[in-house]
Amino acid sequence: MAVESLAKDTLSLNQPDITIIVRFTPSTVVRLCALLLGLLGGWANAQALTVLYPDIGEPYRTVFTEILQGIEEQSRARPRAIALSAGSDLGELRASLKNGKVVIALGRQGLKAAAMLDPAQAVVIGGVGAAPDAERLNGISLTPDPALLFAMLKNLLPGMRRVLVVYNPAGNDGQIRLAREAARNLGLELVALEAHDLAGAARAYEAQFAAADGRRDALWLPQDATTVEETTILPLVLKESWSRNLPVFSSSVLHVKKGVLFGMYPNNVQLGRDLAALALALQNGEAPKRGVTPLRAVRSALNSRTASHIGLNLVSSQQRSFDAVFPEP
Numbered sequence: 001m002a003v004e005s006l007a008k009d010t011l012s013l014n015q016p017d018i019t020i021i022v023r024f025t026p027s028t029v030v031r032l033c034a035l036l037l038g039l040l041g042g043w044a045n046a047q048a049l050t051v052l053y054p055d056i057g058e059p060y061r062t063v064f065t066e067i068l069q070g071i072e073e074q075s076r077a078r079p080r081a082i083a084l085s086a087g088s089d090l091g092e093l094r095a096s097l098k099n100g101k102v103v104i105a106l107g108r109q110g111l112k113a114a115a116m117l118d119p120a121q122a123v124v125i126g127g128v129g130a131a132p133d134a135e136r137l138n139g140i141s142l143t144p145d146p147a148l149l150f151a152m153l154k155n156l157l158p159g160m161r162r163v164l165v166v167y168n169p170a171g172n173d174g175q176i177r178l179a180r181e182a183a184r185n186l187g188l189e190l191v192a193l194e195a196h197d198l199a200g201a202a203r204a205y206e207a208q209f210a211a212a213d214g215r216r217d218a219l220w221l222p223q224d225a226t227t228v229e230e231t232t233i234l235p236l237v238l239k240e241s242w243s244r245n246l247p248v249f250s251s252s253v254l255h256v257k258k259g260v261l262f263g264m265y266p267n268n269v270q271l272g273r274d275l276a277a278l279a280l281a282l283q284n285g286e287a288p289k290r291g292v293t294p295l296r297a298v299r300s301a302l303n304s305r306t307a308s309h310i311g312l313n314l315v316s317s318q319q320r321s322f323d324a325v326f327p328e329p
Contacts, residue, residue, distance in 0.1 A: 048077045049279050050100050052093075053127070054109040055083035063268050064106055067127060070272020071104065075280060084109045090116045097121070102283045104275055105139075122282040125292060126275045129223050130171055137292055138282065140274055143175060143223050144251050144264040145294035147182035152262060152300065153218055153249055154186055156312060160247070161216040162189045166204040168226040169194050175222055178294060201227040205237060214245040214310065221250040221260065234258070245310050256301040257326050261310070263301050270297035299323035 051071060053064045071079050082093070088109075094116055097103060105114035106127035114123045125139030153160055163183055167176055176192055183190040193208060195201035204227070208219065219241060221228045228234055228250075238259045241248045250256065253265035274297055281288055301324040307314055319325055 048080055049075050049102060049104055049276060049283070050080045050082065050097060051104045051106065052082050052084055052110040052113050053106040055085045056107075060107075063266075064127065066268035067106060067272040067275070070269040070274075071276040071279075072272075073269070074273040074276035079104075084113055088113070094118065102279045104279050122279075124275055124279045124282065126271060136290060138278060138288060138290055139292045140271060140278070140297075141292050141294055142266055143294050144298050145182070145296050146175065146179040146220075147185070148296065148298055149220065149249060149251065149264060150179075150182050150186050150188060152264075153247075154188070156262070156314075157218065157247060159216060160188065160218050162191055162218075163220050164191045164208045164212060164217055165220045165222060166193050166195050166201055166208060166227040167222055167224050168196060168201075170196070171226075172222055172224050175294075179220075179222075195227050197226065198229055198232060201229070201233050202236065205233070205240070209240050209244060209246070212244065212246050214247065218247040218249060221248060221252070221255055223251045228252075228255075242306075242309065247310055247312075253299075253301045253324070256303050256324075259303060259306055261303055261306045261312075262322070264295075264298040265301065266295055267297040267299050271295065273297075301326065303327070 049071060051068060053068070054060075056064070068079060068081055084093075090113055093113060098118060100121060102122045102124065103114060103117060104124045104126065105111050106125075108128060111125055111128055114125065117123065123137065123139075125137055127142060128139075129142050150163060153163070163179075165176070165179070169176070176190075179192070180190050191208070193204040195204045212219070219237070221234075221237070228237075234255065237248065240246075242259065248260045250260045250263040253263045256263040278288060300322045302314075302319060302322040303326045304314070304319060305327055
């Protein structure tokens with residue numbers, strides 16, 4: 001049978017003994033295209049995530065911009081990003097988000113706003129060091145996982161046997177629990193002393209220094225406003241550790257600039273990807289274990305002057321493994 005010549009809006013299916021001809025009218029083509037666009041649009045909206053973040057100046061604005069970049073990359077859709085200022089109407093915000101299923105809340109302002117949302121909405125938090133009721137939330141903190149810090153310590157100084165730390169249990173009890181497990185897994189002993197105020201912190205550090213041996217001990221500075229207070233405690237710790245050749249490492253990159261041997265800080269784009277992955281899992285009906293997990297998307301920083309002072313001579317390739325080296329050339 002001869003094959004009929006068809007217009008562009010005609011579909012032809014040929015068999016040896018039959019020809020089926022289906023003709024689409026222009027209106028049918030339009031309806032099919034509209035249906036396809038609707039399906040694609042619905043898929044995109046299902047993937048889009050709402051993100052609450054603080055409207056804040058530099059350098060923190062760049063941090064949240066990079067986190068948003070990671071969220072977009074992971075979700076493959078531009079998030080609905082809502083900047084929050086001190087004057088934001090939280091009641092209006094709640095009404096505008098009532099149909100949303102999952103919200104990512106960044107920073108303290110994002111966390112405060114998320115607390116006002118419908119309890120049925122899932123919230124993923126990020127960009128905060130610690131959060132109240134962390135066991136009932138989902139998210140990732142800005143506090144580096146102690147396991148990563150301790151592993152780097154063992155890599156740089158294999159002879160280390162003990163990690164010394166002074167902490168305030170009011171805000172860091174959970175972090176110390178993680179640290180004990182991480183130390184045990186790496187064959188380290190964690191010697192943790194509690195302090196509830198600056199005077200107590202000074203006494204605890206005095207006790208740690210008195211018993212420390214720089215050949216096998218290292219001091220860890222956690223993110224703790226009491227025991228790592230910047231104007232009094234930190235200068236004291238840096239001075240004593242320098243004079244005793246005691247290695248000190250920190251959960252804050254800012255301390256590396258001031259003389260701590262090494263520290264870790266967030267990889268903001270990767271953190272955004274990790275937050276988006278958690279939010280998408282919730283959006284898809286999965287039920288991940290509740291809790292705010294420590295930061296594992298990290299970069300590392302080294303103070304080369306301190307390394308030389310304690311006799312740690314790193315070759316160029318070892319220094320290049322760090323994302324930042326201080327003092328800067």
